[in-house]
Amino acid sequence: QKEVEQDPGPLSVPEGAIVSLNCTYSNSAFQYFMWYRQYSRKGPELLMYTYSSGNKEDGRFTAQVDKSSKYISLFIRDSQPSDSATYLCAFHRGGGADGLTFGKGTHLIIQP
Amino acid sequence: EAQVTQNPRYLITVTGKKLTVTCSQNMNHEYMSWYRQDPGLGLRQIYYSMNVEVTDKGDVPEGYKVSRKEKRNFPLILESPSPNQTSLYFCASSLDRGRSGYTFGSGTRLTVV
Numbered sequence: 001q002k003e004v005e006q007d008p009g010p011l012s013v014p015e016g017a018i019v020s021l022n023c024t025y026s027n028s029a030f031q032y033f034m035w036y037r038q039y040s041r042k043g044p045e046l047l048m049y050t051y052s053s054g055n056k057e058d059g060r061f062t063a064q065v066d067k068s069s070k071y072i073s074l075f076i077r078d079s080q081p082s083d084s085a086t087y088l089c090a091f092h093r094g095g096g097a098d099g100l101t102f103g104k105g106t107h108l109i110i111q112p
Numbered sequence: 113e114a115q116v117t118q119n120p121r122y123l124i125t126v127t128g129k130k131l132t133v134t135c136s137q138n139m140n141h142e143y144m145s146w147y148r149q150d151p152g153l154g155l156r157q158i159y160y161s162m163n164v165e166v167t168d169k170g171d172v173p174e175g176y177k178v179s180r181k182e183k184r185n186f187p188l189i190l191e192s193p194s195p196n197q198t199s200l201y202f203c204a205s206s207l208d209r210g211r212s213g214y215t216f217g218s219g220t221r222l223t224v225v
Binding site: 008032034036041042043044045046049088090092094096097098099100102103104105 | 116152153154162170204209211212213214215221
């Protein structure tokens with residue numbers, strides 16, 4: 001079983017739609033959960049960061065973590081063409097652990 | 113502005129010709145890391161450093177070297193590049209070993225012919 005699974009897409013939705021992006025993971029040691037956005041030819045940038053199960057909202061973005069199901073989601077409301085990018089989930093084990101484990105990314109296309 | 117700066121952005125080189133990709137951060141972060149990104153394989157860690165003179169291998173270290181002589185700089189060295197090292201490379205830094213996320217550089221697109 002892969003440590004992190006993320007559908008690569010592409011996922012194409014019309015402008016204004018609600019987008020749902022998801023990752024599943026198998027490592028129970030993961031304690032910190034993140035979403036990165038990566039535009040073409042750019043470095044990933046941190047969008048959302050959560051520690052516990054539940055929801056965290058930031059503007060049009062909501063991150064959701066379900067530790068019992070080992071499942072995280074990113075919701076984008078009122079999607080815009082500028083949201084077109086690749087979205088990467090990432091995980092950290094906490095404590096003295098080093099580094100992040102990344103999903104392979106979902107390519108999202110918002111059609112005007 | 114807080115940032116990680118990589119140079120060069122694009123590089124085409126020939127097999128066997130030593131090269132260095134530079135990385136510098138202005139956030140006083142102790143932790144720095146190098147990743148390569150390939151289609152279908154995602155981001156894979158090459159090397160990381162927890163502080164000056166402290167470096168360790170990541171998941172794909174073969175063919176690469178790093179050094180950390182100063183806190184702000186973390187160069188990636190390819191002593192004898194081969195075509196399978198053609199990739200997109202990212203340097204990243206973190207305040208807390210990645211626990212609250214990384215700041216990434218803009219990337220270096222390397223082609224080895």
